[in-house]
Amino acid sequence: MRKKITLLFIILISIYGFGQSNSNVQYIRKNANTPEAKADLEAMNVAFKKMREMGCEKGLSWYYQGAIHNIPNTINGKNNLCPEYQTSKDKLWAWSDCTHDKTVSAKLHFLLWHRLYIWHLEKIVRELSGKKDFALPYWNYGSTTTADNVMAEPIRDKSGSLYIASRYGILNNGQPILPGQVNEIQRALNELKTNPSFTGAAGFSQNLEQAPHGFMHDLIGGEYAKPAETYYNEIYQLQNYSGLMANVPSAGFDPVFWLHHSMIDRIWESWDVSINGQRPTLQQLQTNPWPYEFITPTGQRVSYTMKEVYDIVFNMDYKYDNLLYGSKAPVLTAKGPKESAKKLVSFQDSKEKIIWEQKIGKPIEGTGFTHKVASNFAQNTNKAFKTAVNSRIVLNLDVVVYKEPKDYYTVYLRYPGKEDEYVGTMTFFGVSHEHGTGENHELAETGVKLNFSYYISDDLSKSDVNFEIVIKKTGEGDAKVTLEKITVAQIN
Numbered sequence: 034m035r036k037k038i039t040l041l042f043i044i045l046i047s048i049y050g051f052g053q054s055n056s057n058v059q060y061i062r063k064n065a066n067t068p069e070a071k072a073d074l075e076a077m078n079v080a081f082k083k084m085r086e087m088g089c090e091k092g093l094s095w096y097y098q099g100a101i102h103n104i105p106n107t108i109n110g111k112n113n114l115c116p117e118y119q120t121s122k123d124k125l126w127a128w129s130d131c132t133h134d135k136t137v138s139a140k141l142h143f144l145l146w147h148r149l150y151i152w153h154l155e156k157i158v159r160e161l162s163g164k165k166d167f168a169l170p171y172w173n174y175g176s177t178t179t180a181d182n183v184m185a186e187p188i189r190d191k192s193g194s195l196y197i198a199s200r201y202g203i204l205n206n207g208q209p210i211l212p213g214q215v216n217e218i219q220r221a222l223n224e225l226k227t228n229p230s231f232t233g234a235a236g237f238s239q240n241l242e243q244a245p246h247g248f249m250h251d252l253i254g255g256e257y258a259k260p261a262e263t264y265y266n267e268i269y270q271l272q273n274y275s276g277l278m279a280n281v282p283s284a285g286f287d288p289v290f291w292l293h294h295s296m297i298d299r300i301w302e303s304w305d306v307s308i309n310g311q312r313p314t315l316q317q318l319q320t321n322p323w324p325y326e327f328i329t330p331t332g333q334r335v336s337y338t339m340k341e342v343y344d345i346v347f348n349m350d351y352k353y354d355n356l357l358y359g360s361k362a363p364v365l366t367a368k369g370p371k372e373s374a375k376k377l378v379s380f381q382d383s384k385e386k387i388i389w390e391q392k393i394g395k396p397i398e399g400t401g402f403t404h405k406v407a408s409n410f411a412q413n414t415n416k417a418f419k420t421a422v423n424s425r426i427v428l429n430l431d432v433v434v435y436k437e438p439k440d441y442y443t444v445y446l447r448y449p450g451k452e453d454e455y456v457g458t459m460t461f462f463g464v465s466h467e468h469g470t471g472e473n474h475e476l477a478e479t480g481v482k483l484n485f486s487y488y489i490s491d492d493l494s495k496s497d498v499n500f501e502i503v504i505k506k507t508g509e510g511d512a513k514v515t516l517e518k519i520t521v522a523q524i525n
């Protein structure tokens with residue numbers, strides 16, 4: 034009898050123990066602008082000093098780590114940062130693995146790949162700095178606290194190893210992100226909170242990749258400055274170019290990249306543990322695989338199968354000091370309150386039922402663009418919205434660009450007499466990387482087709498009135514963007 038009770042006790046403990054989805058949490062990622070993060074930023078400074086002195090062929094070096102994300106196909110002139118690398122044929126192991134392209138696989142792996150990429154860098158910094166509890170700080174941009182919108186001081190310290198000159202001037206000067214831009218980040222974060230799907234064009238991952246992810250890349254790289262700023266980009270070795278962060282092939286070389294992607298990871302974590310959070314399935318990863326190749330703190334190569342990736346990404350060894358959306362960060366030890374294991378997987382939104390579509394074929398010019406939705410189309414939309422039990426209505430915008438725009442476009446629904454309802458933001462980070470030559474962001478003469486998708490169920494009104502679709506342009510870029518087609522569809 035006693036044996037049975039003991040056994041039962043052990044079983045209960047095991048169930049309780051295994052219920053902890055984050056039982057191996059050992060490190061805390063902190064807000065870069067708090068005193069608590071100071072020692073971690075100093076550890077980064079120590080580590081990056083060593084990494085910058087390692088040349089480019091050692092896996093632990095600053096250059097190698099940046100190149101794992103991506104590297105320009107051609108360096109302008111003799112490469113003085115890495116004489117061994119001149120064109121893409123000189124690529125070393127794992128270089129240019131990042132997920133910034135338009136394939137289904139890349140879109141699916143964006144958050145997962147970057148999570149493991151920065152996690153490996155985190156371990157390298159821990160080793161090289163000797164700070165045993167090092168965790169990658171995050172930049173809490175979009176915060177309502179103004180001080181959080183400043184780029185952390187050690188990142189812009191000219192005498193340190195984390196400084197890069199080719200960044201938006203006001204940020205390198207220690208001024209906060211401008212209020213209008215902060216507002217843009219906040220709206221994007223707010224809209225993401227209730228996104229009902231991980232995958233899909235309108236899903237959480239792809240919308241987060243647009244904003245604030247792409248938004249911040251272009252902002253830090255100087256493209257949203259007025260007028261847009263240009264610099265000497267030391268990775269391309271080109272004058273009058275946008276900053277490291279605004280270009281996929283040079284972004285991984287700017288140390289602020291790691292703080293930015295720590296924040297992107299935190300936004301994901303916040304949503305993942307929230308009531309709206311969904312996950313891709315292992316099968317989806319296996320059907321659409323991606324290379325996961327990184328360097329261990331001892332400089333060894335390591336790669337992962339999709340099964341290994343899946344096991345790691347949802348059971349990380351770090352947590353954030355706090356999360357967005359009122360979400361609770363997991364506890365530090367296995368003794369904490371039991372969490373319900375996440376079972377919800379992302380629904381596929383490939384089965385779109387088109388409610389209406391309309392060819393447009395006009396450039397979005399000047400201050401913006403307004404499309405009056407035809408009466409019967411508006412009524413069909415309203416009807417679908419009101420009658421569907423779990424209404425998931427998406428707005429698809431097909432656009433064509435001829436050059437990577439240095440502007441961003443904000444999409445709204447407008448009902449008469451009401452404030453414009455924010456739907457989402459179009460950003461263009463990576464467009465020329467996917468399609469262009471890289472030089473001056475030039476694209477093919479015929480232009481490049483892009484699709485932007487947004488869930489609008491939370492923006493539609495439960496009324497029968499007609500509405501308009503409004504697209505506002507922010508910035509002073511001269512790139513032509515044409516709106517080709519608008520589609521409103523329902524996802525089952």
Ligand SMILES: [Cu+2]
Binds near residue numbers: 246284
């Ligand atoms: Cu990025």
